Amino acid sequence: MFNKTKVTNKTMELADCKAEWTFNETYKCWCLEDILYTAKAVTPKFQRLSIFVPEPYMRKDGEINQARQMNGYTAQTVPVIFENNSAGYMQMTHTWLGGPRCYAEQYLEQGYVYITCGNRGHESKDADGRYCGKAPANLVDLKTALRFIRHNQSLIPGDMNKIISVGWSAGGAMSTLLAVTGNNKNFTSYLEENGAFMEESDAVYASQIYCPVTDLEHADLAYEWLFAADKENEAGAVAPAGIMTPFEEALSIRLKDAYINYFNNLKLVNPDNKEILQLTGDVRTGNGYEYLMSKLNESASIYLKKLENKELSAEYSVADYILVNEKSEWLSWDGKKAIIKSLDSYILSHRRRLKPCTSFDTLKKESCENKVFGTPENPNMHFNPQIADAISELREQFPKEYADYYTEYAKVKDDANLAKRVYLINPLNYIGTDEKSDQAKYCRIRVGASDADTSFTVSMTLALKLQEAGIQTDYQIVWEQPHSEADYKGEVIDWIKSIV
């Protein structure tokens, strides 16, 4: 891998590779691709980035053209989109124009500078075959890349005070972390070890966060609360389709109850009326539940309005849409507002459970979060001590499962190093707490209404926390969108225009 990896820069100074900029006729942009962002790369294939610059801001010889404009921006004022390609908490390369998960076009069309960045993941190995990518390596790599870009800012068009981070799923988690952990001291030693430019900043101006799979410490609990009514999971990456065993059903109830407790202790504030949001026990009531339903209803309303106004590419009418698959049994529309009958009707009729119980820190350690492609010296590992507590409560009822699973989960409780690593990559630890970071001014969160990769309450909680901490946060669930860069065409651009 080390020899085969293409690296354009010989040094960390982009002045040395001015001649390497090429022009892409299709996208009308200058390209500097496959740039190693640290001289201490242990997995060069993944610790690279590519830079794409709209045509007006550069000359053929890699010189910045200060004279020309695009869409009112100059090489000095144009925002820089920094998109991470992180997925599944695994190693990912940067992407390329027209490549998989490449969203460059919509940004380049507007005249923005676009950077795509790769990173290590938990399965990364160095040249000697040693694991070198465990958390927080993914985030540390992205911070290292931001510092590299700033170190070379005189060679790259763009306002480096207007870097806008973008990412989805695990990349959405990373985009969130970049927003809230800018220059936080917790990462200093990791950055030094990673060869980052320590005098540069890794803060971002704003973050676009798509479908964030984050708050892994509580994601298993949140999942059981959301999908409590559904005892059967669809086939997915974590597990084949299946029905819960009696043990899993009992565990699910324990985790759901633990979530209600956790959520209520957060004392989240409804930004509309300043009420403290709460969930109640077994019945789906409480203003926390109602707040989530208001976001889902808003999502459906926006979609149906757009459908009615023919703003979507769909060929069907609103009436057709509601009749399809007997949606009228759980969805109503009065021409202005959509109302979903209940969360459970939505789950059971429309967006079924994808993952089993447990869903992230899975029982058999086969999820992308807890599978480390184990070897005896680096075993797959659990990370959520709350699951140990729940299993412990089921000891008498399910002795076999207790014997099978408890000890492994309980090990987490004694592993301070693991707890630290889990802490470092949970954005909630940095929002409205004593942690000192240079935080983004703006965040925009978009989550597909058909996304069952994590509970809706994970991003809802994140949005509410960010808002409460004074970060201007635009949060919506996007109807009918799966786990993806869930958005309506052009709306991310409208948001960027509104903040720069």
Ligand code: DHB
């Ligand atoms: C991703 C998806 C998941 O379901 C998950 O648990 C973690 C990450 C992803 O697409 O990045």
